Amino acid sequence: MKTFGPRLQAAMAELGPVCVGIDPHPELMQAWELPVTAEGLEQFAEICVEAFDGLVALVKPQVAFFEAFGSQGIAVLERTISVLRASGTLVLADAKRGDIGSTMAAYARTWLDDESPLCSDAVTVSPFLGFGSLEPALDLASRNNHGVFVLAATSNPEGAQVQLARNTDGRSVSQTIVDEVAARNVGEQLGSVGIVLGATLASAPDLTELNGPILLPGVGAQGGGPDEVRKLVGTHGRAAVPSASREILREGPSVTALRDALARTTDSFAFLQE
Ligand SMILES: O=c1ccn([C@@H]2O[C@H](COP(=O)(O)O)[C@@H](O)[C@H]2O)c(=O)[nH]1
Numbered sequence: 014m015k016t017f018g019p020r021l022q023a024a025m026a027e028l029g030p031v032c033v034g035i036d037p038h039p040e041l042m043q044a045w046e047l048p049v050t051a052e053g054l055e056q057f058a059e060i061c062v063e064a065f066d067g068l069v070a071l072v073k074p075q076v077a078f079f080e081a082f083g084s085q086g087i088a089v090l091e092r093t094i095s096v097l098r099a100s101g102t103l104v105l106a107d108a109k110r111g112d113i114g115s116t117m118a119a120y121a122r123t124w125l126d127d128e129s130p131l132c133s134d135a136v137t138v139s140p141f142l143g144f145g146s147l148e149p150a151l152d153l154a155s156r157n158n159h160g161v162f163v164l165a166a167t168s169n170p171e172g173a174q175v176q177l178a179r180n181t182d183g184r185s186v187s188q189t190i191v192d193e194v195a196a197r198n199v200g201e202q203l204g205s206v207g208i209v210l211g212a213t214l215a216s217a218p219d220l221t222e223l224n225g226p227i228l229l230p231g232v233g234a235q236g237g238g239p240d241e242v243r244k245l246v247g248t249h250g251r252a253a254v255p256s257a258s259r260e261i262l263r264e265g266p267s268v269t270a271l272r273d274a275l276a277r278t279t280d281s282f283a284f285l286q287e
Pocket residue numbers: 034036075107166167168169209210211230231232233234235256257258259260
């Protein structure tokens with residue numbers, strides 16, 4: 014099996030660079046005339062799978078919205094991930110896990126071990142307990158040909174307080190994270206360790222050495238768009254994966270309307286793959 018980076022690259026070349034998020038906000042479930050229950054969650058997820066499966070490079074379920082329904086929500090998430098992956102659609106679990114190394118190993122087994130019911134193609138992780146604490150996830154991902162997306166510069170304005178702080182060597186925390194990720198991707202076609210870079214940001218760390226996928230959440234509902242993404246990624250457009258959730262999901266529950274919204278978003282970012 015190919016490593017995650019080239020698999021994502023192939024999917025983006027075929028289907029366009031966009032990632033669509035499955036974020037079952039209670040307000041969206043109500044707007045879709047679904048009950049805000051585990052049953053409603055299941056229907057929401059099934060509609061998303063029907064709308065997006067096979068039509069998008071990456072699907073990103075936001076784990077928090079499933080966890081909110083307890084064990085039944087987790088069961089819906091398991092089914093959603095496995096149905097998408099069974100048909101070859103790449104799944105990024107947006108779990109943003111980060112902890113001391115020994116606990117990180119348990120998170121890694123949950124999201125990146127092929128025997129786990131929640132195993133996904135990739136997972137988001139938080140490096141703010143120290144980049145080295147991510148080692149168990151990076152190691153397991155590498156052994157199993159999965160991917161990891163490391164938060165580097167997030168789309169929320171509060172992130173700057175931590176992420177733009179300077180280290181003793183003068184680099185920002187964000188830049189340090191990008192550099193650590195870059196070291197993981199040396200020699201790869203496209204590395205399997207990516208970063209998360211908010212599409213809402215005014216500027217980006219230096220991405221020259223990154224050689225990994227750049228997930229850009231914040232498209233649409235948070236105000237990011239093609240112009241912002243173009244400016245942020247510069248010459249690294251082929252590694253850029255703009256991500257939108259609410260902007261597309263608001264068009265539901267019609268599968269046709271969801272697909273149309275996805276197609277519009279994909280068209281608006283087609284320039285990244287040119
Ligand atoms: O910096 C970040 C990291 C992750 N996210 C996640 O992406 C989606 C965005 O949803 P929209 O509805 O498109 O705003 C959501 O799951 C966030 O948790 C992010 O927004 N910014």
